Each structure stands twice: as C-alpha cells, then as structure tokens.
Amino acid sequence: MTQTFINGKIFVGDTEDHFVNSMVVEDGTVKRIGDNLPNEGEVIDLQGQTVLPGLIDCHTHPKYIADALHGVACTPPNVNSIKEMQEALRNSPAYGQGEDGWIEGWGFDETKLAEHRSPNRDDLDAVSTTQPIFIYRSDCHSSVGNSKALELAGIDENTPDPVGGKIERFADGRPTGFMREVAASQLLIRAKSAQSYENDVANMVNSSEHYLKEGIVAIGEMMGRMKPYTSLKLYQDAVKQGFGPKASIYYVFDEIDPQVGLQPSGDEKLRVAGIKVFMDGSISGETAYNTDPYPSGKMGVSLTSVEKLKRAVKMARDNKLQLAVHAMGDKAIQTVIDVTKEMEPWLTTMPSVRIEHASLMTDQMFAKIANSKMNYALVTQPIFFFAEDESYRHYLSPAQFKLAYRVKTMLNSQAMLGLSSDAPCTPWAEPDSPFYSIYAAVTRKAANDDIVNAEEAITVPQAILGYTRDGAKIGGFDDNGTLEVGKAADFVILNDDIFTVAHSELKNIHVNETWMAGKRVM
Template sequence: MKKTYINGHIFVGDSEDHFANGMIVENGRIKWIGNDPVPEGETIDLQGQTVLPGLIDCHTHPKYIADALHGVACTPPNVNSIKEMQEALRKSPAYGKGEDVWIEGWGFDETKLAEHRSPNRDDLDAVSTTQPIFIYRSDCHSSVGNSKALELAGIDENTPDPVGGKIERFADGRPTGFMREVAASQLLIRAKSAQSYEGDVQNMVKSSEHYLANGLVAIGEMMGRMKPYTSLKLYQDAIKGGFAPKASIYYVFDEIDPEKGLQPSGDAKLRVAGIKVFMDGSISGETAFNADPYPSGKMGVSLTSKEKLTRAVNMARENKLQLAVHAMGDQAIQTVIDVTKDLDPWLDEMPSVRIEHASLMSDEMFTEIAHSKMKYALVTQPIFFFAEVESYRHYLNAEQFKLAYRVKTMLNSKAMLGLSSDAPCTPWAEPDSPFYSIYAAVTRKAANGDVVNANEAITVPQAVLGYTRDGAKIGGFDDNGTLEAGKAADFVILNKDIFTVPHDELQTVRVKETWMAGEKVFEN
C-alpha cells in the first residue's frame, strides 16, 4: 500500500542541509522524496513535525541492555552509596523469586559512591545468600557477584585469573566478588546465561520496545559471543519472537575458533559483520592503556599484543569482515594505527578497521591516519564525558584531558565518524538515548555543567549524521541512514525540532513515533 506524507520537516540525511516536506512510501521503501508531492494512496499530514531517518547505534550491547531493563539501575541520582544499592536490589522484581532467579543490576561507579569503593560479595550477601546477584560496573568490563553467583560460576580461592582479567581477592585469598575486566566478568556471565537461555531470548524480545522508543532501527552488537550459545542464535530466536531492530554482530576474537574462522553471513535484518578485539579497558576504571601513568601510578592494562592484533587483522581480511578494535587509551590507539596504517583496505563499501571509543587522540595520530593506506572509522561516545567527566578530570592529566573525545577533529579527519552509546556502559539512567550524545557533541557540556574541550563542538546536523548516514555506512546498514528514494522507509518523528531548539534543550528531545518499512511500530 502506498502512503504519502505531507507538510513535514524531513531531514533527508544525505547532507547537512537537505530537507523536504513530503515523501511517498510504497512496499516498505521510499519511492519519492521532495517538496509538495502529488498524493498517492493514503495521505498522512505531518503537521510540520520534524522527521529523521531511523537512528542507528553502531556500537552498543543489546544483550546487556536487555538484562539491564529488568535489572536495577545502580546509578545516580537514585543510588549514591552501597547502602542505597542494597536497598535498590531488595526492590528488584527478581528479589525473593527463588534460588534459580538471578538478581541483576548495572551502572555503579565507585567514584560516585559515598564509600568510594566497589561493592564486594559481603555487601551483596547482605541482600541475599540464596539468590545469585550480578552487577555490572558502569564500563561493562568489570562486575561484582555475591557468594551464590561465585559458587554457581565455580569460583573460589583456588580459581586462577583468566587471561586478560583478574579475580580480586581479600588479604586471605578469598575472592571479593569483584571481577576486573571482561575476561573475568565472563566467568559470571556464562554461569548466568547457561541457566536462562529462554529468559535471555524473552528479555531481548522485550527490549525491542526500548529501542523503538529511542528511534533506534538498527544496532551494532559489539559483544558477540560463542559461549554458552552463539549471539547469532540469540538474535534469530529473538527476531522470531518480535525483536524489531536490524542488527549486525561483531564476535569477540578470543572466542572464535582459529581453525574455523568466521564468515560474514545474513541479510539486511541480521548480519555477522565483524571481529571485536579489546586493546585495553576503561579510563574510569584506570585500565585504559596510556603512555602516562594514572595518579595512582598505574599504567592501565594492555590486553592485546601487536602479534595478536595482527592475527585478528589477518582473520578479518581473509574472511572479508570488519575489524572493530576497542581502544580508549592513547597507547592502545597508537598500537592499532601502527599495526594497520600501511595495510590496504580489504572492504570496499565500509571502513575495514573501526577504532571503537578513540577516547584520547593526538594530532600526530590524526596525521598518521591522513597518510595511511587503511580506511578507518572512529566510533566514539560523547555520552562518556557527559556522564563521567569527574572520572576523566580525576584520572587524566591536563594534557591528556585536552585530547578527550575530539569529535570535531575526528569529523574533519580522513576517518569516518560514527556516534554511538556503548550502552549500558556508562553511569547514566538513559545510557542509549541518542539525544544525550547529540547534546554532548554539540554543547560539549557534561551533566554537571562542566565544559569539556569546547573547541571540539560540532553542529546539530553533523551530530545527527553521525547517528544516521554515517552510522549506517560504518555499520553496513545499506538500506538505512538516509531517506533517499530506494531506501527502507525507516524513520522517526520527533516531539521537537532538533535543528532549531536551543542547544541546552537538545537533551529533552524525544521520539514521538518510530516507523519501520512504512509501518508505525512505536508511538509515545
């Protein structure tokens, strides 16, 4: 059936200043877009409302979001201490539901807690010793579990640290419950997931409404797993149950069988897109790998050697996959550039190498990228400095801080820029709302009002393109990103005109309606 939309303020998305007032949709695609259409089929009056192409979060963690939506937000302003965290966990819908039901939480940052420390197993045991409890730290790298969770994961004083992670211990050798970095957290996650696959599928299905409410029609799953089940199977089953967003999956390199490799597969709805490598940790966790030490004297954590990164590059190149590399610290980013800059790109339609976060980049790095053979994407998250500026001020020296999230420089570089959330990996109640990232990218203001490197501000249209056209190109969502003729009729209608609202009000913009394939799938 044909639909004609009239009287709109439609951002086409192929440039910073291309707008139209009408479009015609047929068979789920844009048939025509321009001004003053001759109506065909049903006519829908947009009444001057602002329309954007469907938004794309090209770096996020949907499985974690699905867990978080039924978990407890251990973030300010509601949780400001371990005591308040305990009280919040006791109010979880899972509390008291039986020994097989995990109580889950997310988002704590020890620097924001009154005790200025992370919770441990004893703190969580005060909530329950019979139900397993699992809480993600704000960076989604580290986590904490209670004694029951440790028991189910088979973790005790004799358990060795996994490669790339650390099981924190009390003075007597007993695990504290704090699992530092992804490799350690996975010990708890696997125990949790092994018990609740059907629950994981249902959580994914339920999360669909959350994404549509944020206008997100396509997402990049940046923590693809092979164990205890494959992420591809999880998404396939979730889609059967009604999960709506399109998705691309990037599998963690360490879980890919080197003998079998990994082949690209799928279609416009669901794709195996790439390989994910972790070079380091997070700045707020003092584990991002920097050239200069942290105030504590720590140097951060180098998780992947040049030799291992080269193996990942070779696998990606041989299988025509993207390589997505988590690199926050300047030394980690430099290593990625050193290993890849002189290589020919192996993908034609999108960047072969994605540097995820790219938190601290020097002028010299941008110069190297400008003269490199490689085709890069820089996928960054302005919401990080918006929500975590206190940690950045504390852990970075003045010169490092000047290099934080140089969005304008990225935009003007040879690399392609994508904006994203990395949700739920930041201590903010709405970690994947695109409008907080857009607000931060445009105003350079943090939640507390602190201004972060104002010279790196970009315009609203540029920020929107980072969530539409450029996010689609980086993530391989060829049907999306713009509302040009032939593209999927995936679009959002906003409650305000994002292009004219005062910049300080950008964080109040919300999605009024989301449409996919020309059908309304969400209405607020």
C-alpha cells in the same frame, strides 16, 4: 501499499542541510522525496513535525541492555551509595523470586559512590545469600557478584585468574566478588546465561520496545559470543519472536576457533559483520593503556599484543569482515594505527578497521590516519564525558584530558565518524538515549555542567549524521541512514524540532513515533 507523508520537516540526511516537506513510500521503501509532492495512496499529515532517518546505534551491547532492562540501574541520579544500591536491589522485581532467579544491576562507578569503593560480595550478601546477584560496573568490563553467584560460577580461593582478567581477593585470599575486566566478568556471565536460554531470548524480545522508543532501528552488537551459545542463534530466535531492530554482530576474537574462523553471513535484517578485539580497558577503571602514566602512576593494561592483533587483522581480511578494535588509551589507539596504516583496505563499501571509543587521540595520530592506506572509522561516545566527567578529571592529567573525545577533529579527519552509546556501559540512567549524546557533542557540557574541551563541539546536523548516515555506513546498514529514494522507509518523528530548539534543550528531545518499512512500530 503506497503512502504520502505531507506537511513535515523531513531531514533527508544525505547532507547537513537537505530538508523536504513530503515523502512517498511504496511497499516499505522511499519512492520519492521533495516539496509538495502529488498525493498517492494513503495520505499522512505530519502537521509540521520533524522527521529524521531511523537512528543507528552502531556500537552498543543489546544483550547487556536486555539484561539491564529487567535489572536495577545502580547509577546516578538515583543510586549514590552502596546503601542505596542495596535498597534498589531489594526493590528489584527478581527479589524473592526463588533461588534460580538472578538479581541483576548495572552502571555503578565507585568514584560516584559515597563510600568511594566498589561493592563486594559481603555488601551484596546483605541483600541475599540464596539468590545470585550480578552487577555490571559502568564500563561493562568489570562486574561484581555475591557469594551465590560465585558459587554457581565455581569461583573460590583456588580459582586462577583468567587470561586478561583478575579475580579480586581479600587479604585472606577469599574472592571479593569483584571481577576485573571482561575475561573475569565472563565467568559470572556464563553461569548466569547457562541458567535459562529461553529467558535470554525473552529478554531480547522485550528489549525491542526499548530500542524503538528511542528511535533506534539498527544496532551493532559489539560483544558477540560463542559461549554458552552463539549470539547469532540468540538473535535469530529473538527475531522469530518479534525483536524489531536490524542488527550486525561482531564476535569477540578470543572466542573464535582459529581452526574454523568466522564467515560473514545473514542479510540486511541480521548479519555477522565483524570481529571485536580489546586492546585495553577503561579510563574510569584506570585500565585504558596510555603512553604517559596516570597521575596515580598506573599505566593501564594492554589486553592484546601486536602479534595477536595481527592475527585478528588477518582473520578479518581473509574473511572480508570488519575489524572493530576497542581502544581508549592513546597507546592502545597508536598500536592499532601502527599495525594497520600501511595495509590496503579489504572492504570498499565500509571502513575495514573501526577504532571503538578512540577516547584519547593526539594530532600525530590524526596525521597518520590522513597519510595511511587504510580506511578507518572512529566510533566514539559523547555520553562518556557527559556522564563520567568527574572520573576523567580525577584519573587523567590535564594534558591527557585535553585529548578526550575530540569529536570535531574526528569529523574533520580522514576517518569516518560514528556516534554511539556503548550502552549500558556508562553511569547514566538513560545510557543509550541518542539525544543525550547529541546534546553532549554539540554543547560539550557534562551532567555536572562542566565544559569539556569546548573547541571540539560540532553542530546539530553533524551530530545527527553520526547517528544516521555515517552510523549506517560504518555499520553496514545499506538500506538505512538516509531517506533517499530506494532506502528503507525507516524513520522517526520527534516531539520538537531538534534543529531549532535551544541547545540546552537537546537532551529533552524524544521520539513520538518510530516507523520501519513504512509501518508505525512505536
């Protein structure tokens, strides 16, 4: 099938300023681009609308999103207290659906709640003691469950803390329900996932529409799991039932059997792409690992030793996989650079090492990257400072805050820059809207109108490339990222011209249509 799209403002995406007004698509692939091309096959008049290459969210958590879509957003602007959270949970479609039905929520940040504390099991038991309740904290590292959830997970006063995590407890030793960091949260998540694999598949399939409405045609699953089932199997079964976006899976290193290892596999639609390592926690949880203490005196937490990181690097190198390292604090990021900077890259078509978040970076770090042998990507999330400005101001010293999300410096560095969401791991009701992130990257303005390090602002085309061309290169989506000849005809049509609207309106841009392989899918 051949189609000619005419009368558009089509951003090709190979450079910051390459636009054409027409595009010929044949059998789902871009055949020609240019101005006023001769019509072939079906003619589709874009009527002056702006077209972008399909958007890439190269760092997100689709399984969490799938869970969140049928859960409750415990975030501003709708939930601002534990009392409001309880009421929102009672309004969940899962409420009252029987003892096997989990009531789920996501996105709370105790600093934004009126009580200035995290909810605990007693707060959630006030909603239900017969149904399990599970809520992700905004960073998706920590979570909270009610008494029923703890019971199903086998957690009581005698349960030891898992390595790398902490089960918070009341003074009498009884678990509060708050599970600090990923290793502890996984105790609840596994109990939840073990209830119904079929429901998990159905939730993934249902999330497809969410991504396509946002114009997201490809995603990086940054929390690949081996237990209680492999993420690859979950995605394979979801794709069979209609899950649309392309996906790359990064498995958490701690769950990979070192005797078996991990092999790259799959194709452009779905593939195992890399290994994920956690160096530290989050800034809003005061667990990001920093060189200087937080004003409170805390230093954050180191979740991976140098020796363990080296083992992960070796597995990635030996198996020709990417290494994606969660590192928010400056000391965590510095450790990643120090361990890898003298190594020869083992991948040539994409960065071998991805530093995820790269939240606090010094000039010295950028200098080391510039003089290193390794090919790096810095995958960061402007939505974090947009939604969490108060937390960052509260927890960081002024000197630390000046290092936060240096997007322009990243763009001008020797590393490749990718923009992404880390959704749903931020306290905002639309955590993976690319347009909130683009707005934040361009204006450096937070949701509370605070200006965050204005000198680190980038342009609209530069921000878009972080979600298209460069996001595709970082995530290994070779058929995507641009609308050059030979690439997949995956593109979005916007409701307004993102290149000319006032910057204050960028967050209000949305996708009217999403096309994949030359077919409208949303």
